[in-house]
Amino acid sequence: MKHFSAARLLREAVRGQSGWTEHWRSPDRPAPAYDAVIVGAGGHGLATAYYLAKQHGITRVAVLEKGWLGGGNTGRNTTIIRSNYLMAESAALYDHAVKLWEGLSRELNYNVMFSPRGVMMLAHTVHDVQVAKRHVYANQLAGIDNDWLSPAQAQAYCPPLRLDAGMRYPVLGAALQRRGGTARHDAVAWGYARAASALGVDIVQNCEVTGIRRDASGAICGVDTTRGAVSARRVGVVAAGHTSVVMAQAGVRMPIESYPLQALVSEPVKPCFPCVVMSNTIHAYISQSDKGELVIGAGTDAYTSYSQQGGLHIATHTLDAICELFPQFRRMRMLRNWGGIVDVTPDRSPIIGKTPVPGLYVNCGWGTGGFKATPGSGHVFAHTMAHDAPHPINAPFALDRFRTGQLIDEAAAAAVAH
Amino acid sequence: MLLIPCPICGIRPEAEFTYAGEAHIARPAEPASLDDHAWGEFLYARTNPKGDHAERWRHTHGCGRFFNAVRNTHTDRFITSYLAGTARPHGTPSAASPDAPAMRNDTEQWGQA
Ligand SMILES: Cc1cc2nc3c(=O)[nH]c(=O)nc-3n(C[C@H](O)[C@H](O)[C@H](O)COP(=O)(O)OP(=O)(O)OC[C@H]3O[C@@H](n4cnc5c(N)ncnc54)[C@H](O)[C@@H]3O)c2cc1C
Ligand SMILES: [Zn+2]
Numbered sequence: 001m002k003h004f005s006a007a008r009l010l011r012e013a014v015r016g017q018s019g020w021t022e023h024w025r026s027p028d029r030p031a032p033a034y035d036a037v038i039v040g041a042g043g044h045g046l047a048t049a050y051y052l053a054k055q056h057g058i059t060r061v062a063v064l065e066k067g068w069l070g071g072g073n074t075g076r077n078t079t080i081i082r083s084n085y086l087m088a089e090s091a092a093l094y095d096h097a098v099k100l101w102e103g104l105s106r107e108l109n110y111n112v113m114f115s116p117r118g119v120m121m122l123a124h125t126v127h128d129v130q131v132a133k134r135h136v137y138a139n140q141l142a143g144i145d146n147d148w149l150s151p152a153q154a155q156a157y158c159p160p161l162r163l164d165a166g167m168r169y170p171v172l173g174a175a176l177q178r179r180g181g182t183a184r185h186d187a188v189a190w191g192y193a194r195a196a197s198a199l200g201v202d203i204v205q206n207c208e209v210t211g212i213r214r215d216a217s218g219a220i221c222g223v224d225t226t227r228g229a230v231s232a233r234r235v236g237v238v239a240a241g242h243t244s245v246v247m248a249q250a251g252v253r254m255p256i257e258s259y260p261l262q263a264l265v266s267e268p269v270k271p272c273f274p275c276v277v278m279s280n281t282i283h284a285y286i287s288q289s290d291k292g293e294l295v296i297g298a299g300t301d302a303y304t305s306y307s308q309q310g311g312l313h314i315a316t317h318t319l320d321a322i323c324e325l326f327p328q329f330r331r332m333r334m335l336r337n338w339g340g341i342v343d344v345t346p347d348r349s350p351i352i353g354k355t356p357v358p359g360l361y362v363n364c365g366w367g368t369g370g371f372k373a374t375p376g377s378g379h380v381f382a383h384t385m386a387h388d389a390p391h392p393i394n395a396p397f398a399l400d401r402f403r404t405g406q407l408i409d410e411a412a413a414a415a416v417a418h
Numbered sequence: 419m420l421l422i423p424c425p426i427c428g429i430r431p432e433a434e435f436t437y438a439g440e441a442h443i444a445r446p447a448e449p450a451s452l453d454d455h456a457w458g459e460f461l462y463a464r465t466n467p468k469g470d471h472a473e474r475w476r477h478t479h480g481c482g483r484f485f486n487a488v489r490n491t492h493t494d495r496f497i498t499s500y501l502a503g504t505a506r507p508h509g510t511p512s513a514a515s516p517d518a519p520a521m522r523n524d525t526e527q528w529g530q531a
Contacts, residue, residue, distance in 0.1 A: 244466035255462035257439075258491075302437040303420070306468045307494050311419045313433065346462050403458040 001198035004109050023190060024197035029227040030204045034062045036234040036385055037223055039209045039246055041065030043074040043185075043371065044363055045238035046192035046203070047378020048385070050108075053199035055379075056386035061201045062232075064225055066208035070189030073240050074371065076340035078263050078285055078297040080276050081372040082119040082180035084139050084146040089396040089408050090349060091142045096393050097376030098179055104375055110191030112183050113290065118275040119180030120149070120158055122325075124169035128281055132175045139177075149174045158275050160326050167324060169282050182276060182287055188374055212250040212360070220250075220359030236361045236385050241306065241341025243364040250357050254364070255402045256343050259300040261368050262310035264319075264337035266329070268292030277325070284321035294329065296322060300342065300368065309339045342367045346402070348411035352381055352394040361385050362399060423499045424477045425485050438474035440464050441486040442506060468492055472506050475499075 002008065002021060012019050030037075036052060038045045041063045052058040065071075081101060083094035100107075101114045123132045132148065139146035154174040155161045163171055193203055204227065211224035212235060222231035239246045241258040273288035285297035298318035301310050315337055323330045345351060345365035350373070352363045363381045366373065376393070383391040390398065401407055420432040446452055446460060465471070471491045476484045487499035488506065498507055 242468070244464070245468050248467075253459065253463040254466065255458075255464065257464050257466050258468075302432070302435075303473070303489075304466060304471065305491050305494055307492065311432065313419050402462040403454050405454075405458075 001194060004111075023194040024203055027202050027204055030062045030064060030202060030207065030225065030230045032229075033060075033222075033231045034202075035060040035232065036236065037061070037230055037232040038063040039223070039235065039237045040072070040239040040242075041069040041189070041193070041203055041205065042072045042238065042240060043070070043188050043192065043374040044240075044366070044377045044381070045236070046070075046189055046196055047374055048236055048238060048363065048381045049201045049203075049378075050192045050196040050199070051379050051382035052386060053196060053201055056382060058386055059200035061196075062230065063196070063201060063203045064207045064209055064223070064230075065203070065205045066226075068205050069193055069203060070186055073340040073342060073366075074189050074374070075185055076263065076338055077185055077371045078287070078295050079182040079185050079371055080119060080180070080278065080285060080287070080297070080369075081114070081116075081183060082177050082276075083144055083372070084119075084121075084135055084175065084177045084180070085410060086135050086138055087349075087408050087410060088138075088142060090410055091139060091144050093350075093376060093380075093393055093397070094373055095142075095144050096379070097373045100375035100379060101183065102179075104183075104188075104191070108191040108195045110187065110194060112187045112191050114181065114183040115290075116179050116181040117287075118157065118176055118178045120154060120275055120277050121175045122154070122171055122277065122279040122281075123173045123175070124171060124279065124281045126172070129172050132173065136175050144177075145179050146175055146177045149176050158273075158277055160273060160328060161277070162325055162327055169279075169321075169324070171325075180276065182289075183371075184290075185371060188371075192374075192378070209246060209249070212246070214250065214357065218357065220357060233359050234361070234385055235359060236363060236381065238363045238381070240364065240366065240370075241343050243343050243362065247355075247362065250355075250360055252355055252357060252360070254362075255346055255351075255399075256365060257304045258306060258341045259303070259344055260305050260307060260310040260339045261298070261300045261342045262315055262337055262339040263295065263297045264315060264334050265289070265296070266294040266332045267335050269294075269332070272328075279321065279325070282321040282324075284318050284325065286322055286326070293335065294332065296334075300344075306341055307339070308341055344368070346411070347407040347409045349408040350377070350397055351399050352377065353384055353390050353398040353400075354388070355399055420494060420496075422475060423487065423496055424475075424480060424483075425499045425501055426481045426483055427477060430477070430480055434477060434479040436476045436478045438476055438484065440466075441472040441474045470497060474502070 213222040276287040351365040380391040380394040
């Protein structure tokens, strides 16, 4: 791996950019055996492999991906990053990630374009105001930045915001997390892939895991793939919307349902939108990418599906809300819309940890909001796989909580998680 | 928007319906006799197959009735629909097919975790 630096950029500039090489090795098929296998080369799987190699010295690792690296939800999301969750366990987990985001470009020697431009969550009703203030004060007690803004302060932070008493859902205030923001989704996958590959991790694309092998004692001994069998004593499933399908190969039923979630982008325009704005009540999320496109997130469909496309009426509903909040966008054209399949748990919190099968680990249930957690999730999951025991931060997120009843109920706290 | 076959009213647009999750998950007859594992399975574990899925819908803005349907979750095509309280029709693969084996034999290991 060649190191990126200003000197290198200059050298390549005068040499006609001829010295660049591939960022990661791309073996055609997996080796016959590894110390650990990760199923799924999304951001979370790649980050797990990177931290296994970097922090735990486990470098005989394969990341097996049925499609292309970063082609799942990692490459399909609206990239909102924040840590202002209500429950103490969630706030600790997501803030762990935000702290890693802050140094990630340097850590990976790859520009992930982390942009802490602030995430503003709007309140439109008296109930919203009470819920938002409760979040703000809970976060402040937990040492996580989150401030309550009056409507005028919200508009000062985000000038395009419409404040008009005649609106169907007037803006009554907002919660602002200044350390929140966005990052470049592809760069996150590519940066982790490049850094993991440099440490010896094999990333094998177009290689679907079709079976999970268990020995006579019931413990994990390997996986079957479309490119041959692989033996390994540790398998980490990081397959997002396909978690139930992969875990069924090991005979484990999951508390997960998979739903389509869609997003859309507009034609690119000059910089006009300074931060991220979210409204859970009227179901709209918006920011502007560095290319100039407005990036807009819609809701999930009502039914479970693996079709990777959502209903048009769901996107329309979101655009109605965007046009009411930001009338200046009414005449913009939308360029693309697409869907991902999100893995939703009953309490809307992720599952990160051991499973009833020895040697099988699972990291899933991030649903509509796991991009923001990518570095933290990989970090604590690598710890879990290396030590066969959770890191203190992910211990509460065990699969077993659906037996003990110790849920981390962000579902009740937010109704929508992002 | 899906077109959904209500067994009573016929094909209607999705906007008239409410989705109500996986079908044929009966509330245990004697809840007090269940251990924590079995109770957790009843409340939270779902088959979530990529393929044919038996599910409940309610025709909220029509006849108002709950009913069951089998839909392919990969193509979103409905295969059949039938009245609530009746069994899944023959010929449609069942939820307990080998691609989603139950984890009953792992029950003991939960206790050790
Ligand atoms: C439209 C949309 C908007 C979103 N917006 C946000 C947001 O603003 N902020 C936020 O924090 N989160 C957001 N999310 C959620 C976020 O994208 C996900 O939680 C996160 O990216 C999950 O990362 P992952 O690495 O776990 O999954 P993925 O990136 O989906 O990776 C899983 C990988 O596993 C592979 N796989 C599956 N089955 C197999 C198999 N059998 N063998 C081999 N490989 C397999 C898949 O091909 C896939 O590449 C959004 C999601 C969507 C769809
Ligand atoms: Zn009807």
